[in-house]
Amino acid sequence: MTKLAMPSASGIPLLGSGTYPLMGDECYRTVRMALDLGIRHVDTAQMYSNEKDVGRALRDSGIARSELFVVTKVDPGNVESARFATTVARSVEDLGSAPDLLLIHWPPAEAEFDAVLDRLMAEHQKGNARAIGVSNFSPAMMRHAQKRCGGAIVNNQVEFHPLLDQSAVLATARELNIAVSAYSPLARGAALKPSAIASIASRIGRPASEVVLRWILQQGVIAIPMTTKRDNLLSNIRALDFVLSDEDMATISALGTRQGRTINPSWMAGRWEP
Numbered sequence: 675m676t677k678l679a680m681p682s683a684s685g686i687p688l689l690g691s692g693t694y695p696l697m698g699d700e701c702y703r704t705v706r707m708a709l710d711l712g713i714r715h716v717d718t719a720q721m722y723s724n725e726k727d728v729g730r731a732l733r734d735s736g737i738a739r740s741e742l743f744v745v746t747k748v749d750p751g752n753v754e755s756a757r758f759a760t761t762v763a764r765s766v767e768d769l770g771s772a773p774d775l776l777l778i779h780w781p782p783a784e785a786e787f788d789a790v791l792d793r794l795m796a797e798h799q800k801g802n803a804r805a806i807g808v809s810n811f812s813p814a815m816m817r818h819a820q821k822r823c824g825g826a827i828v829n830n831q832v833e834f835h836p837l838l839d840q841s842a843v844l845a846t847a848r849e850l851n852i853a854v855s856a857y858s859p860l861a862r863g864a865a866l867k868p869s870a871i872a873s874i875a876s877r878i879g880r881p882a883s884e885v886v887l888r889w890i891l892q893q894g895v896i897a898i899p900m901t902t903k904r905d906n907l908l909s910n911i912r913a914l915d916f917v918l919s920d921e922d923m924a925t926i927s928a929l930g931t932r933q934g935r936t937i938n939p940s941w942m943a944g945r946w947e948p
């Protein structure tokens with residue numbers, strides 16, 4: 675097993691390649707580049723409209739499917755009973771095989787919450803997902819989902835970076851044996867700007883992006899940054915090659931607030947907190 679394929683405690687490779695908002699040939703080329711450089715974890719979603727492009731890149735890579743870890747997510751518009759199974763089957767077809775991990779992309783409405791979790795479990799039982807999880811779930815939602823699914827939830831994918839305090843999510847996930855994955859790990863560039871991070875980066879001779887990614891990975895959180903640039907991807911990979919001191923970790927953690935979200939859709943108002 676190569677370093678890049680090293681899994682977290684959950685078995686999910688610690689460093690992946692995000693694909694939002696890529697589509698078409700750009701998505702195909704980016705996934706192929708990531709795979710060529712050793713990445714084995716690829717993240718997509720129905721909402722991204724690029725599952726066919728990802729599937730084509732996976733097939734054309736020549737890498738055995740057993741060496742890859744593929745994640746996709748059910749679109750909020752597809753969680754209703756009439757669409758859930760049909761659209762998951764389409765995702766399996768577009769990707770070329772069942773995903774290693776199928777997530778509910780956004781928390782469903784409270785009235786449908788349990789029914790949607792039951793549909794997710796049904797796809798797992800049918801073999802349309804090797805494992806299942808959730809995304810953008812609060813601690814309370816995670817507890818409910820894990821209980822409803824009998825402990826089958828293995829992952830919660832959330833916005834996670836130094837500017838956003840996700841300590842409650844991380845603590846609950848650890849308690850429930852759920853891995854946390856970080857989307858938008860650089861906060862769309864905003865996480866590179868604090869002087870505290872710049873100072874650490876200068877002192878240890880690493881780019882700020884590597885420092886931020888290292889802070890995430892060192893907590894056992896899976897990172898799925900997206901980049902179309904080879905040099906940036908190589909830099910992301912180098913985040914696996916060093917360790918931050920406890921003091922530096924604490925300094926970076928102190929930057930986070932509950933108001934630090936870069937992705938905060940209106941329908942989640944009042945639903946983020948425990």
